[in-house]
Amino acid sequence: MVKVLLVEDNLKISENIVEYLKLDMNIEAVYNGEDAIEYLNAGSYDIVILDLMLPEVDGMSILNYMSKKGLNTGVIVLTAKEELGDKLKAFNLGANDYLTKPFFLEELKARINAILKSMGKIKKPNLIEFKDLYIDMKTKAAYIKDEKLELNEKLYTLLQYLMINKGVLLFKEQIFDNVCGYDSDASTEIIEVYMSRLRKILATYDYDKYLITKRGMGYLLNENLED
Structure with missing residues (x-):
């Protein structure tokens, strides 16, 4: 089963995402950047859903950490920011996609599947x-x-x-x-x-x-x- 790490400090958004994805994916949720790095050190994930505005360690720092570690993990950035500079910085640090809040859960799932397919991590449809x-x-x-x-x-x-x-x-x-x-x-x-x-x-x-x-x-x- 696909393993997902959700890094989102908004409890309600986090709960909604977990509830929507949990039947199809093995999803774990953390609420700050320090915990995210601990989880990334301890386990292997196919996808990280990453908020940029986080306590302790921000999302860009986590992206930078993942880039230096060379993790083979897809990343979808979630943020209320819409500035082009933030998007470009996130992509340059290895993000695969960028979703601006508010968003539809169906779109999030579709983008996850698109990334997994591009990375060869989705198994055969049968x-x-x-x-x-x-x-x-x-x-x-x-x-x-x-x-x-x-x-x-x-x-x-x-x-x-x-x-x-x-x-x-x-x-x-x-x-x-x-x-x-x-x-x-x-x-x-x-x-x-x-x-x-x-x-x-x-x-x-x-x-x-x-x-x-x-x-x-x-x-x-x-x-x-x-x-």
Whole structure:
């Protein structure tokens, strides 16, 4: 999954961006420049969304730091400033794009994807991702951190259906129709068997915790374990 570092001191803007992007990207948020540099030192990110007007260390200084470190990270600058000089300075320091506040979240996401595509960091369109779990719908194979999962056809179909509907509660009958087919003679209870087998496979990678059972209701694949 794409890793994003958001550096924005406006709490409301930060919360809105995180809420909008969190289902499709692994996003972490910090609120000042010093923390941003600590995070950049400690981890690797595909994209940094960077406000220029920050406490402690400003955005330009962070760009300068990233440039000197030679980080292979895309940068989108967010700022209320519209002066040409600021834009040129940001681009000269390695920023890939520049978004002036206020902005639409849809545009931010589109620009992120454009940068990732230009950097060769977007995987093939036939892939569906959930954290480090992804499936290739063309080859009908599933992987966690590039290690292939041993799934039969039914378990693959089940996992694909859960991933396509990640974060959405699916009733047992819905899952049965999509995995077994409307004209199947099997009982819907077979879904519990499939779920148990899939859970055991995911447990090897500590991913069974994301396969949530809502008793009397259904199942969902969810990153937020508190839901």
